[in-house]
Amino acid sequence: MTGPLASNERHRRQVLKALLWVTLVGGLFFSVVNLLHDNWPLALLELCYAGVSAYxxxxxxxxxxxxxxxxxxxxxxxxxxxxxVSQAQTTFAVFAWVQTIPIICYMLLGLRLGMISSVLFVGIGLWVFSRRFWSEGWLPNLEIVTNLGLASLLIMLFAHIYEYSRLLNEKRLTELASTDTLTGLANRMKLAEVFERERAHAQRNGTPLALVFLDIDHFKQINDRFGHEVGDRALEHFAESLSQRLRVSDLLCRLGGEEFAVLLPGSNARQAQDIAEDLRARLVQNPMPLADATLPMTLSAGIAELGSDGQTLDDLLLAADRRTYAAKRAGRNQVIAWDEAPQAAPQA
Structure with a gap:
């Protein structure tokens, strides 16, 4: 498991571990206290739960x-x-534990289950408390229940806001960490994350998985001739042009500089070659507009397939990169899917 789900699980695992230690120590302590108050059932129950926590x-x-x-x-x-709370031998101070329920629920169960569990158990706790400490005067009863209810509601509200903000910030940071800031495409970290998931899916279902390595031809000359601002615009134009011709399941990412990659779930090398040829033709037919002219752009691409070219992302990138440079040596503006002499392709 990777990404936000893994991060959330690590967070909840640590919270639960801390709570288990508190339960273990607290259970041992309060079992002794309840024994001193001759509350044997509760003491035995807390002692057993301390053992469960240790396990x-x-x-x-x-x-x-x-x-x-x-x-x-x-x-x-x-x-x-x-x-x-319901035991006659305990003091009303034990209700403080009930007010920790919203914090525990939101941190361990998330927004939806946290809210449902909080409302359920805190509501039951308030009802039990009011039944046990109900007195003759209705005004003191109302004051006690209102104070405890509002305090519990406030704790629940703060816990909800905190958990919502934490998840939102975590999602935003994850997106920033996995996105190329210039083109808005996925970066190499995102590619690695998605590749692991798609590889597991391909191996489980016996479906193909291919990767296309893309390199913009003569990109250094674009920078040298027009400047880095136009070079950045060329990268953005490249990303936008190719994104429009890919499927929703495909992942286009920028590896760095003028190097890009496309992960193609469900595609073998032959199908990946057809897709890459379509992308190559799309770029040729869609030059980048400048102030008073257009800037032709072409790409060279290499194909790699899971299994025949390796089992890891590094294996596929290495094979696809090797074929990309073979395409460049053969004249650029072409796609090579296998380690063989490439056929000539039309120049832009």
């Missing part, structure tokens, strides 16, 4: 079912909180 701490770093483990842990944990 889960051994699993937390290795489990693949983090969300299931979290749910299995939280439901009894919150239930013990509410049970403690």
């Amino acid at each position: 889960l701490l051994r699993l937390i770093d290795h489990t693949r079912h983090l969300q299931l483990l979290t749910a299995v842990y939280l439901v009894p944990f919150f239930s013990i909180m509410i049970l403690a």
Whole structure:
């Protein structure tokens, strides 16, 4: 797992680990306290849950079912909180634990499940508390329940805002880290992430996966003749022109400088060659407009296929890059899919 999902899982794994340690230490401490108050059922329950926490701490770093483990842990944990509130031997201060429920839920379960779980368990906790400490005067009861309810609502609101902002910022940072700032295309880090996912899909389903390495011909001459500002515009024009001819499932990315790559899920080398030829023709037919003229652009491309050219992204990039330079040596403005003498292609 990579990207934002992996980051979220790491975050929740660390939060759950911290909570398990708190539960372990707190369970041992409060089991002793409840024994001193002759509250044997609650003491035994807390002692058992401390043991469960110790066991889960051994699993937390290795489990693949983090969300299931979290749910299995939280439901009894919150239930013990509410049970403690209902016990005649405990003080009203135990309700402070109920008010931690929104923070725990949002950090471990996310926005939607966090909100549902918070409303459910905090609502039950308030109802149990009001039933236990209900007095004859309605005004003091109203004041207590209103204060606790508003405080719980405020904590829930802050937890919701925090988790929403955290996810939004994480998504934004991930997009910035995986996007080329000039062209808006994916960068090499994004290519590596998507390649791992598509390779697993291809190996699981027996489908092909190809990669096209693209290099803009004579790009240095464009920079030297027109300047780097026009060179940047040429890169943007190249990215825009090629993006319009690709499928939604294809990934066009900029590797750096004038070098680009296209990942083609479901395509073999022959199909990738046809797509690359289409991109080459598209660029030839769509020169970049300048102030009073147009700037012709061409590309050289090499093809690599998962399996026959290797199993890793580096393997495919190396093979495709080798064929791209073979295309350049053969006269540029052409596509080579195999290690063989290329056929001449029309020059732009």
